[in-house]
Amino acid sequence: MAAGASGDKDLAPAQRLAAMLGPDMVLTGEAVLPYCRDWHGDVQSDAIAVLRPRDTAEVQACVRAAVALDLQIVPQGGNTGLVLGALPDQPARQVVVTLERMSRIRCLDPDNFSAVVEAGAVLEQVKEAVAAVGLYFPLTLGAQGSCQIGGNVSTNAGGVNVLRYGMTRELVLGLEVVLPDGQLFDGLSQLRKDNSGLDLKQLFIGAEGTLGIVTAVSIKLLPAPEKVATALVALSRLEDAIELYRRARRDCCDLMSAFEFMPPLAIDLAREAMPDLPIPLEATYPAYALIEISGSGLVDIDDLMHRFLEAAFESGLAVDGVVAQSQAQARNLWAIREGMNLGQAQRGRHLRTDVSVPLSRLADFVAEAEAAVTARMPGCICVSYGHVGDGNVHLNVLPDFAQGPAGIDAQILTAKKIVNEVLDRYSGSISAEHGIGRLKKADLDMRLPAVKRQLLALVKNALDPKMTMNPGCQVDL
Structure with missing residues (x-):
């Protein structure tokens, strides 16, 4: 940590962060912007700074510095998510913590069919390293050349192999997580059977960085399919x-x-x-x-x-x-x-959905939802595809691009409302595999049962009472 870590109170927050953490770990100005743009380039935000730790201890230092300055943290992996879960929405108060420099494979144990990898490791590189010893990590995504393991865990990513191997949750043996106060939860177990109480790692899988920053993951491996x-x-x-x-x-x-x-x-x-x-x-x-x-x-x-x-x-x-x-x-x-x-x-810009329905009703849902969109918006084109084995449908809607930017925005909002109305009749989910992020927060909020909201609030308040970690993501509690 740099000398003068307490900083000068007259300095701007970004300068104080550089004084506390060292300038090599802090990006500011225009260097921040690539980390504040969504994968498709539809949304551009900003942040006070981007913090780039190189190891778990430096992640802890980043968290403690942000807490000391009363700043909020937006954890970020490969930034390939589709629901704005890793983008700041309050630029004057938030810093991005990117795990991109933490990409080591700490342990690869062929006899235990497991590996321990840091959160910034790119999925495709992990798969290649595992394949080199004759094993297989089955998580397979279109973005695997740039998405990172920590983000896969934090969003509970799905992909094309879910029907055989399950979501990311099924492939995680243990986690290392920096908590909102800077403490470290060391749960990097490589055991397959451990029935000694609550399985705390499950709190952080799919939490989208709202309860802590995943820094390393113990993953389950399988024999490579020949x-x-x-x-x-x-x-x-x-x-x-x-x-x-x-x-x-x-x-x-x-x-x-x-x-x-x-x-x-x-x-x-x-x-x-x-x-x-x-x-x-x-x-x-x-x-x-x-x-x-x-x-x-x-x-x-x-x-x-x-x-x-x-x-x-x-x-x-x-x-x-x-x-x-x-x-x-x-x-x-x-x-x-x-x-x-x-x-x-x-x-061009269009509605991207990620919904799920009971498998037996998938075809009926697609037919009804497409008919509803076409009836009310005849200039739009529906593109429905997805994973039959788990009832996951991506019912996308291409708007009438002749309507101009304002008209396209209005069509996207209307199409989403129509699709979700049909989805509710099928008792489906508004997010099958992409998460909630900021994009679907309002849609979740209106569908969240009171008891579930209460339980989520209890967990959030217990782990993050200052609301430091990724506020604005998933749901306001």
Whole structure:
């Protein structure tokens, strides 16, 4: 810590932070701005400073300095979130604490099928390091080249492998967390069974930095799947995707690692984003399923996929399709899924939703919500896709871009209200995997039961009575 840590009370907060922590740890001025912009570039904020600790002790020092100056803290990982959970909303009072310099893999234990990684480690780099010793970390996201493990934990990230491996919560063995008063919760256990009272790490998973700053994570690893089969299947209607998934759960059991559904517009959007992307099916169909099964050992994955699809075609459930014959072809099939997202972003600002409904009602929800949006907003285009296996739907709405910025904003708000009204009738969730952040706070607030609100307030007040950690995120208590 720099000399004169008490600082000069006549200095601005940013200068006092630099005096307390050292100038190498504190960014100010224009250097702050990249940390205060959301992933899609739709929102730009500001902050007093960005603090860049290099280890856990320095995170503790950052927290104590902020508390001493009566500043609020916005913890930030890779800043790839979609709900503004890591962006300041009170720039004159808030500092960003980024974990980007804490990216070490502290321990990799193949015999225990576990690793301890720092919160700033990029997900893709962790997956590569684990793969180098023949193991597998199954969390798989579109943003894995830039998102960080601490952010994955703090948002309880989902991704395409949830139906087999669960959300991030299921992959965490232990946590190290700096609490709002600067104390350290050291819960970096690598045990799989520990029934000695409350599992305190669960408080911080999905809390979006409102209860503390995750600094390191003990993660669960698995044997690397040696064989992977990927198929794109064309269907006559979305309802058939539910039936196909039901059969896949029966026939492929726990070897199925992904089952995505996409609309026909997905192909057009992917082509817009990646003109050279090969599209393996010539005709256009009402719905598509992207299926992946994987395993190792004595299981013949390719034979399983072919036998499963053969039965689907014989029954008339599948009407067209292709099975990847190489890793490159498999990557191309997944690129359609990712390209669809890029294509939407290239068209401009639009409504992005992340909702969940009971799996058995997924197709009905999509049909009803899309019809409701189209009836009230005929100039808008609905793009519904997502994870069939866990009932997670991304029902996005592309506005009528001819309406101009103000008109686009109004359309997005109206479309969100329409989708959420239908969602409520299906007893769904407004956030399946992205979290609440600041973007969905009002939507959660109006749906939060009184007893749940009371319990959340008790936890928040017990751990963070000064409301230091990420105020404005999730819900006001």
